[in-house]
Structures are given as structure tokens and as C-alpha cells.
Amino acid sequence: MPLVRVELPAGKPAEYRAAVGEAIQQAMHAALKVPLQERFHIFTEHAPADLVIDQTYLGIERSVDAIVVQVTLNEGRDAEVKRGFYRTLADGLRERIGLRPEDLVVNLVEVKRENWSFGNGEAQLV
Template sequence: MPIVRFDVLEGRSDSELKAMLDGAHRAVLSAFGVPERDRYQIVSEHKPSRLIIEDTGLGFQRSTKVVVVSVTSRPRSEAEKCQFYVDLCRELKVSANIEPGDVVISFTVNTDADWSFGGGQAQFLTGQL
């Protein structure tokens, strides 16, 4: 936890996707201090006509390597989120050659009652986690 979803244009190789996911996981570990095996990632690939990511007037020039990262998590501080933004962009540049201007990140926050990791239990509420 958190769950990290990646929306990308189709066409990346398995090794490119693995590099992207591994880099993103390092950013999660660094910014949020979660355990190593606390890894929940989902990739969705889209045809170019189905993923339109413009620049919100900030002057970003998007490439075919654009990635939209959606994070669903328990509450995190502003400092943790900002650190994640920096760490993720650095990791994606180093590991997958994705420019920081091609990275769009959004957080959705929920609470402990919104998580079950299996077995029909709310592990944050039961004290298992």
C-alpha cells in the first residue's frame, strides 16, 4: 500500500515497463518508508487516441513516453507527497529515460477502513497491519 496505477501509451516493451515499475517502487520506498514487499502496481496501456495529456498551460512538451501515475493511499503529509513527486521523477528518468515533464501524478486519499489485503479482513482495523 499504496496502490500505484500507471496509464501509458501502448508500445513499451516488458523490460521498459519493468524498469518503470521498479523505479516507481524505489520512489514509494524512499518517500513513504513502506516495507519492501508493500508493492501494488497496475499498468494500463492505451492507444494514442485514448490518452490525451496536455500541459495545463505550464509549457510542458509531452512525448510518447508520457505517464499518468495515480496513487491511492492512506493519508500522507504534504512533505511526503512532494518528496514522492521528486523521487518518482528522478527514478523514472534514471531507470526508464522518462523526462520529468512527461510525468503527471495524482493522489486519491482514503482511510484504514477502505483497505482489505485479502481474506475478507480490514487488516488496518483488526491490527494485523
């Protein structure tokens, strides 16, 4: 059960956010084997001065439409699986909302299973 945070420029319509969420969920399902119904997404919009993404880091030309997707998930997936997720997500966002692959920054944060509580003050995964 990943927790997804999406940081994006302010002013995007609800349909845009929904399409981003659907692309993320489909990519996690296809590449990371996350069940489709396990959806925990947080969207935060930022004014231009509050979403600072280096526009040329590593020689990649990013635009003002760049977004950051951070996924906190259980540890244990290998680099090949993660690369597959990055590619699947970039392709899905291009198809759904026309986001250039250059405008997608992804960060995976791996945690141990005991670092989750889904309610009732319990650690359900241990």
C-alpha cells in the same frame, strides 16, 4: 500499502514496465516509507486516442511518451513528504528509462485505513 496504477502509451516492452514499477517502488520506499515488498501495481497501456494528456497544461511541455502514475494510499502524509516523492520518482524514472520529468503526471489519492481489504473479506488495517 499503496495501490499503484500506471497509464502509459501502448507498445512499451515488459522491461520498460518493470523498470517503471521498480522506480515507483523505490521512490515510495525512500520518500513515503513504504516497505519494498508491499507491491500492488497495475499497468494499463493505451492507444494514442485513449491516453489524452494535455501537452501544455501549466506551461509544461509534454510529449507523446507521457505517463500517468496514480497512487492510492493511506492518508496522513504532509505536503513536504509528497513533494519529496514526486521529485524522487521523477529522478528515478529519468535514470531508469530516460523519461523526461515533464512527461510524468502523478496523482495521490488518500483514503482512510478502513477502505482496504486484502483478501478474506476482511478489513485488515482496522
